[in-house]
Amino acid sequence: MLTRFAGESERALALGPMPSSDPDNLGLRLRPAILISAFSGTDHPEEAAELVDFMVNDPRVGAIFGGNRGLPASNAQREAALPVLSPTDAAIVAYEESIGQYLTETASIPPAGAGTADSAFLRLNEELAYGRLSVQEAVDQWFTETEAALG
Secondary structure, eight states: OHHHHHTTOOSOOOOOOOOOSOTTOOOOOBOOSOOOOOOTTOSOHHHHHHHHHHHHHOHHHHHHHTTBTBSOSSHHHHHHHGGGOOHHHHHHHHHHHHTGGGOOSBOOOOOTTHHHHHHHHHHHHHHHHTTSSOHHHHHHHHHHHHHHHHO
16 A cells, blocks of 8 residues: 555655554554455356466566565565565565564455445545545545445
8 A cells, every 4th residue: 555655756755553552462464455356156166266376376476566466465476576576565575574573463354345445535635635625525525435335
C-alpha cells in the first residue's frame, strides 16, 4: 500500500510500527497484497491448482513481477524479486525484516466489500485533495459507502 501513496515522490519516507502500549505485542500482521483463488466448480481443477501454485510459488513470477503486485508472499518468489524491486518496495522489505519478531499471527482474509471500501477511500482522498469535497463530506461519504459495501 505504501507504493500506492508514495508514487514518484522525492520526499524521503520512513516506515515504523503503530504506537502500542505493549512493546512486546505491536498487533502487526503480514498479509499478502494479492490473494489468488480458483472457482471450486471448475471443469479443470488440477490445472487451476497448478496455475495458483505457479502464481504464488514459482520464482520466475517473482523475477518478472517484482513488487508491482505487492511484495511476493512466498520466500522463493521474494528472493527472486529482490534484484528488481523499486526503492520503495526494498524499504518495505527492510521494514518487514526489522519487525519480523512481532509477526507471529496470520492475518485474516478481508471481508467481502473491503476492496470497495478501499477504492472509495482512494477516490474520496483525491476529491478532497482537489478541493471538490470538504473533510466532513469525504468522511461522511466514506462511511456511507463503506457501510453499504460491508453490509
